[in-house]
Amino acid sequence: MARPARSDSEKKRGGMRAAALLHALARHVGAENPYQFATRFDARMNSTTHTSGKWRLNFAGSQALSINQLKLLSQFDARANLLHVRGPADLWIALWGDAHDLWQLCRSRLCHMGPSLDDRIWLEVAGEFTDEKAFDVTLADFEGEVLLAEAYQALLPLRYLSEAVALHRLFQTLNTLALLSFDGAGTYRCVRICLDNANVAAELSHHGILESVRDELAVIVTRPEAAVPAEQRWEALRPRLDWIG
Known part of the structure; x- marks a missing residue:
């Protein structure tokens, strides 16, 4: 056949x-x-x-x-x-994988530095983190890290983009199933900031997929939510992150 x-x-x-x-x-x-x-x-x-x-x-x-x-x-x-x-940094799973596989991609659920660690180091230390955070806490922590990276113009590893996409898809999935008490609008912005990061763009270019990934994510990064000012997102996160002054 x-x-x-x-x-x-x-x-x-x-x-x-x-x-x-x-x-x-x-x-x-x-x-x-x-x-x-x-x-x-x-x-x-x-x-x-x-x-x-x-x-x-x-x-x-x-x-x-x-x-x-x-x-x-x-x-x-x-x-x-x-x-x-x-894919590189599990990007294909984040983009196209089953929703049931997305949470395991989110290293921030265990450690805020998770997405920045080399894969070999992560494999060695991941088992040491026993306190898994709830989804809403993970989402807020991750967005806070991305906002800090944006403020200091820090170079991000490609895995930040994978996690941003995974968290965005998870929020969209949950939002279709139940009324959520937390704001997930920042996920659009996180995807855009990660995609625009110089190091992420360089890694995608090295893999020959920069323009195709940009095309794939255009539906997310062109939304109005992706363009809100950073100050607005800091204010939205203030009640959820105790380290924001």
């Missing part, structure tokens, strides 16, 4: 997954373009992909990886499947 045709959104997402994965693998082996990556791939895998331009369209995000390509990349680097599914 033939595979059902992919929708335009599925094709776009497949291209984003391909571009991010190949850029990550290329950086890992010191390759700066598709040809250099193919040369290093061929040397290790005893193949001739550099003569056929096998990876060029995938690098550009114009074409999703085929099952066979992904299998080859998994043989080349054992992390390939995981990176393809989860």
Whole structure:
């Protein structure tokens, strides 16, 4: 039976997954373009992909990886499947994953510094945090951290964007199910501030997905809530964060 045709959104997402994965693998082996990556791939895998331009369209995000390509990349680097599914800093889960998986992405539920920690360090220390915060407290703490980063023009890791998107989606999901007693409007602004952060933009660019991620998040960052002044959000958070003077 033939595979059902992919929708335009599925094709776009497949291209984003391909571009991010190949850029990550290329950086890992010191390759700066598709040809250099193919040369290093061929040397290790005893193949001739550099003569056929096998990876060029995938690098550009114009074409999703085929099952066979992904299998080859998994043989080349054992992390390939995981990176393809989860994306850089778990961004694909935050953007498109099941809502049930979003809370686990939010490191701020355990530690306000969680999103800033390297993944290897987080794996070592995450188990030490036993007091999980409620969703509304986590949301306020995270927005406070983003507001501070904005005020001091701090460089944020890409994981801040993943967490901002995850918290936004969680709030939207909960808000459709029940009346909430706390303000989640700041989630729009958090996504915008994280997306506009110089380091986040650089990381997305290094993965070849900056413009496509901007397109994906345009529906959030162009909302009026995303453009409210920082002072307005500080005032909204004042009753919820005791460290605000």
